[in-house]
Amino acid sequence: MNRYPRCTKGAFFLFLFAGLTILLLGSIIYIVVIFDPNAYKPEIIRLVKEKKERRLRLDGPITLAFFPSPGVEFARLSLSEHNNDDEFANIEKVHVSFEILPLLRKELVLDEINITGLAANLIRFSDGSTNIDDLIRSEEQQERFRFDIGRVRMEKTMLALRDEGSDTHFVFRNIELEADRADERADAVGDAIRSKVELTFNIAHPERPEVDMATRVRFHLTLNAQRQYFALSGMKLVAEAQLPDTGRLFIQSSGNFSASLLEEGGEFSADEFTFDTGIRSVDSSFNIGVNAAHLGLKGQKLTTDKILGVAKINGSHSLISGKFSLSSIQGTLTDFRSEVFRADLESENEGRVVKAHFSSPLGGNIAALWLSLAELKAGIEAKGANLPAHGIQGNLSGSASLDGLTGNAWAKLNGTMADSNIAAKFSASSLIPPYLAFEVNIDELNLDRFSPRQQDGQQQKAGRAERSFELNVLDNLEGLNMEGSIRVGVLKAGDFTASRVRVDIRP
Template sequence: MNKTLKYILITVVSLAVIFALLLVTVAFVVNPNDYKPLIVKMVQEKKQRTLTLAGDIKLALFPKLGLNLGKVSLSEHNGTAEFAAVDGVKLYVEWLPLLKKSLVVDHVTVDGARAKLVRFKDGTTNIDDLIKKEEESEQLKFDIDGVKISNSTFSFDDQMEGRKLSVSEFGMRSGRLRDATKTDISLDFNGQMDKPQVKAHVKLDTGLLFELEKKHYAMDGLDLNIKGDAAGFSNLDIGLKGDVDAKPETAEFIAKGLKSTISGMRGSDKIKLKLDAPKIELTKEKVFSDKITLETNIEQVKGAIKAVLTVAAMEGTGKAFKAANIELDVDGKQGENAIKGKLTSPFAGNMDTQRFDLAKLVANLTVSNPKLPKGQMVVALYGDAHADLKKQDVALNMTSKLDDSNIQAKLGMTQFASPAYRFDVAIDQLDVDRYLPKEAKPKTAEPEKPMDLSALKTLNATGSLRVGTLKVSNIKSSNVRLDVKAVGGKLDVKPLSANLYQGSMDGAVSVVAKDTPQFTVKQNLRGVSVGPLLKDLTDKDMLEGRGTVSMDVAASGATVSAMKKSLSGNASMNLVDGAIKGINVAATLRNAKAKLGALKGEQTQAANAAEKTDFSELKASFNIRNGIAHNNDLFMKSPLLRLGGDGDINIGQSSINYLAKATVVGSLEGQGGADSGALRGITVPVRLSGPFDALKYNIDFNALASEAVKAKVEEKKEEIKTKLQDELKGQLKGLFGR
């Protein structure tokens, strides 16, 4: 913004120089309009710009040198496009001061001024030729009795930063503009900017004093008001009053009676801020301030929050100043949630190094909610914070106590314009579930809301989180480690490791914040007891066993349902010494033997949690495409059975359609019944189908009976064959007498 103002001022001064050139040129002619071509040629040769004088030039010589121009325009350098123009200019100058190289202007009136400033990608501007110093000259002093500017427009196209700024309906009135002389000035204009988006009306009234050689500027009785919309805020109303005295080159600043109010809306939230700073004095020799107070109030639909920041009186020098205490009080309520907290610390700083410290930071925070354990959560924090403005770095070191959890953290941020965050957090134990409300089952199905990952698009963060013991979503783990990197709209968590359920886990997760978010997961579980894990995770007892589970999958979608339906990749498992819950194949086959003659067709039975089929080994791999996991290499081994199969698990629909084929290879004895020689070698088809929470098993008894008959026929054939062979041998012996 400072550079923008600088360019505008340079443009105004440059235009004034051109007008002065016109004034001097025509001062001694009778009819200045006869010299328009000469003036145009002079500007073209000297500045390589086209000057267009559309109106008459009116000249007054006495008692003051006066110039009245109609419409005037100036082109871009070496171009025909309009750079600047005015609808009318009136200028009156005192004669005698000109002889002393002092410009004393009685008054200046400008109407309908227009200027287009451009900063190109290489850093050059379209006014470089106007401000180029071709020769050394003594500075011309100026003295203007009054200025009036109306109906003017300025624009600034900053191609280097990729943003545009415009000022319209610009109006200005001033008293005498003279070095080291106090004057009154009034500005009124509309401003607009695209990055960030700003649209506002600005009004300024102040007493102004400037000393150009000393580069000293002061505003007395400053009254600034800005109304409009900016950066997501609407109905903004910003007011600033007080007295300000500044020397920017030596970083000296003095303010008295500084008061500011800000109000506006962000969505449905009403926001109000109030600043009160009776006196601030910042110089190399002295730093002083009375107590400074900043109060913030936010009113929301279901609550409100109030925060008050108080900085005690500061004193010292530019190299070392301090305040006995900085205090922040927060009190808020949102629905059933209430928050109350206080942060305190002594404050110290150094203006030369621009380093500021909160050496003994103490914070206490209480969050109340009837659903929390004991109705509230209490957090105590101790540490120190440091800010180095030259290096653009902020750091916080802290230890904290959250109920039973002890937390140590190092947090930091660099690059204020585009913040880059860093963190290193260690927690001895953490039960996340105790702080999450239990999910209430909705009475009616509500449409899913798309995930909002917009914050990830601009997030730049790296760090590590370590937790000794962790419980989240009822899953218990230990030695948890997450290394996080977020940049350019992509979040990577690698490694994501932990010990859990007698085994270990390691892998990686990534999220890409696009219009349609993308997710990838690579995870390996080794030596894990899957039964307790699944029971804790899903509250369903479906499988027992211990071994390895791995997955490498990707998904995309703005909702969980869309992600499940797009899931693709591969997964596999290799378990030993376990059981499939819900069906006892041995008992089912034993019953089938007893009723083999009576059972026909397909018999359906619901899964029974009390039933299970033991195995010594279970292997399977899954090819996952568009939310459907296909398996065709199932291998389950037990003393009684060999189990294979082929089918699909529809992850998007949370259902299964799978045909398992159980082959009897052993004895049913010891499986809850007598031996079943009749079923040995028979393959029994079992179809699993239905939603996950209501699985059904269909056994094809027609096929089972057919297999049994075939086995019986084969058995009889072998028996007859053996008998015939024995009889034939006997007859042959009798025939040959052997």
């Protein structure tokens, strides 16, 4: 008879698990008691100096943590510029947690990285290089471990950006970032990282403290570094800022974006793209919105589907609204064309309504910020209490162009308005605030056509009808920075007739 009871398989595995657990706990206790990570500070500093030629300071302690997952925490770090003792960045605290078992497979799987109180200075030099080129440069030698990060969190972060080439300087403050890995692989782009990202920050200008834009953006990120591919799907952006003397600025945008940089020239696309912006003050507001089903750029080749837009300017006593559309765009960044551009505008001001319709093919150069309406046609109709009962109609044709680099615009129009033949030239510069100049030539102008409609039951004086007219053009132009001239071949008003009339307007 066997003196020892038979051990079942279940009991055997239970004892084995208990033994391994005790061994693991004992190892953890031993590491906590015996191992001092701060002893490795000099070696870490030496490696950074040797590999990256930057000075690393570890002024705070390095501590180990094992719950809820093993990890290490650094406090009060700072890093210098490349081959320079000037400070590039400092961090209040970094906590990194990782998984133990993947280390045996030479895989570093990071559960979570928490960064608190990062402050960094990013510089783009005049030659196009940056002060982080050495940090992001790929090494020829393969990494010993494969990195896999589950979650990244950042809070109380500040990034100062300076572009020496354009002499611009911005500060991103109060950056809060949460990025969670959604999938380890993406079938559409091979081995890739998928992550859900939520980011908030404030944009400020060091020399203009009154400008402060709060921004929140969410998107799902797909990133494949090997194929140089990234995509932002379901992107939603909301921004708001208080602008000096103009009220509040609002921006909203959404869409799906992707870029592939592996091919020569790269390939970019935006689908279901929307963009809305506006400025609101106490007594006025301005809003404009644009949406497009698809925008694409491959190398220099540009393709788009139909683009639609709306705009509205609401003043204390006036309302201007409009909408425009562009047919599909074909061409390149330096030479593109849309066969049909249409715009409809409507203005209401103290009982007067003006409607205008414009159409033309559109061409341009995005790189030079230049647009051209080479075959512009316009139809105009005005009605109101101070105009004839049938209103005023006109049809004009000509061309217009805009130079975005200089902020200048030109237009040349010919046609008829209220049975008068008109030839006009317009130009605008310094678009904010605008400076307008014009030359208008009219062959014959009968001001009686602009007189108010006769009221019902109004009696006419015997022998001669009483005619009167009133022009308030100068009142409507008050506050505009403009100059120009109006030439009229024959001017008629009641029994008055004049030839070769010229009116000059000066600022």
